[in-house]
Amino acid sequence: MVFLISALERYFSFIDQIEPTVLFYGLLLCTWILAMWEHYLSYRQYRNFKHRRTVPTELVDVMTDEQLEKSRLYAMEKIRFSQIHSIYDEVEGTVLLLIGVLPWLWSTSGSILSKFGYHNYDTVQSIVFVVIMMSYSTIAGIPWSYYYHFVLEEKHGFNKQTRSFFIKDTIKKMLVTLFLTIPIFSLLLKIIQIGGDYFFIYAWAFIASMSLGIAIIYPNYIAPLFDRYEPLREGELRTSIEQLANKIHFPLAKIFVVEGSARSAHSNAYFYGFFKTKRIVLYDTLIKGYNVHEDKDEKSNDDDSRLPEKKLDKGCESDEVLAVLCHEFGHWSLSHNIINLSISFINLFVIFIIFALLFKRVGLYDAFGFTQTQPIIIGLLIIFQYVLSPYSAVLSLCLTVLSRRFEFQADNFALKLAHGDPLSRALKKLEMDNMTYPYSDYLFAKYHYSHPTVLERLKALKPKKQD
Known part of the structure; x- marks a missing residue:
């Protein structure tokens, strides 16, 4: 460790030789280069959305041309909004720094x-x-x-x-x-x-x-x-989840349903907890026909809350929800969460070492207008947000690549437990319910998508399912 710190200290010594004005504009330019790269990728994705396509073969059983067009327009509006918002933030941030x-x-x-x-x-x-x-x-x-x-x-x-x-x-x-x-x-x-x-x-x-x-x-x-949670009611789904958890020795403690429908029609599922106290959380929008207000005569105590619209044509059947959870169990069984946690802690240690080597360098503070004092909070802001921005971008790309690999592995885990077919059906339904456009620009997807596209996942599941 001493050798690493010494090497990094020699490497960062050049900062003291740079004029504060040059250093300021150099760091600002670096952030804009990264921003322009992001805008280029978004432009590629927007251009991808502008092309009208036919429904992919893998989705012809669940998607019509009209639904494909709706998802395309939704995707276009989202990325256009994201672009305008990010450009505004970048310009605002630059102006505030300059003044x-x-x-x-x-x-x-x-x-x-x-x-x-x-x-x-x-x-x-x-x-x-x-x-x-x-x-x-x-x-x-x-x-x-x-x-x-x-x-x-x-x-x-x-x-x-x-x-x-x-x-x-x-x-x-x-x-x-x-x-x-x-x-x-x-x-x-x-x-x-x-x-x-x-x-x-x-x-x-x-x-x-x-x-x-x-x-x-x-x-x-x-x-x-922020959201209402309730235990998953007794029934076929709860029994199936408990049996699956017991089969793979998953330390299940509780199963909750969150009223995501009071906020959005999007759906999700996850688990949390350490050691032998794992808890599963299912969005009510994930489960077909599920209503957290069932058997309730009155609304929530919050007068402003809405009773969710019960749309029986949306959500997944019990075996499909189970397949989605089997995928999540795959992350646990393959220690993906432990690996990600270890990486985050190692990364945190590295950036604190870098901060320790930089935060006393007066030139950094001079560059941002602090000529009389060097507050630690300002050092944290400058180093984490500007100096480390290239490092953060590279790390983010590496973690995205790793995450995509983990998703394929978790899908394969579900496949080995004979949940491949319902998982494929669940992926298709989630694609439809979330109005996700199935076509993406290759470079944008590789750089930004922590999950493979649904077409990639269905393709990976299909040949193995036929073996």
Whole structure:
């Protein structure tokens, strides 16, 4: 480790030789190069969507030409919205940097504290700085989020939330985020301040521990603040899931259904938990005909919530839901989650080492207008968001490639347990229910899709199924 740190320190020493202005525009240019690459990929995908095609052979039994056209138009609108939103964010971020918003905001944070008699409290000033930034980010994002849900998604029949639900949801998300962020940031800054030369080890251990803690706390205490969860009712599906879990020795503790239909018509399934306390969560939109309000005489206590529309033509049959869960069990059996967690912790350690080598270099702060002071929070922002952006892009691509490989392996796990045919049918139905356009640009898909396309998955399942 000492050799690695020494090598990296020599490598980063060139930063001290670069003029602050040159360094600033160099980092800004780097972010724009990455952004333009993303826009190029999105352009390729948009051009792919513009071409009208016929229904692929694999989907002719579930999709009509009219449905294919609807999914194509939905895909076009989504990527066009994403492009406009990202361009706006990039231009806004660049303008704010050019006018010196970071040093102004830091100074404003100090001025706010001075009115309350606080002076030279970097940690408290950093928290005020973070709260202001997060508040601005939330408020600035509301129009975009509103348009996405109440115009784009509602136009295509996916948005199920009311406006009051949306407002309450936004406020709750912001409050929960602040509640989690403020103490974590405060302790992290304190660890960096008092941790000595090897503070990065303590900082890494702290953030890793917090990540695990939130992974445990969130589904049990935070997620229920936003969505309604109930145990899966007794019946054929529940029995089949328990039998499958017992067969492969999956440590199943509970099975929940989340009322995703109060928010969106999209569907999903996942499991969470550590050791012998695994819990499965199914979206009610995944299960054909399932209604979390069944046998209820009244609506939810929330007057603004909607009773989900019971659309019997959507969702999966019990054997198809079981096949989807068998795929998820495959991730557990093949230790994919453990591998991903290990990679994330190794990556976290690496970036903390890099941060330790860079955050005291005055040139970085000078480049962003901090000539008199070098706040740790600013160092974190500059290094994580700008200096490490090329590294993050490469890592993201590698993880995407790995994720696609894991998805094929999980599909194969379901196939070996004789769930290949219902899994194929479930993939087709999910493709239809989520109005996913089956054709994608090759390069865009390879760079962005953490899951293979449905056509790739069906192709991988088909020959093995015939053996």
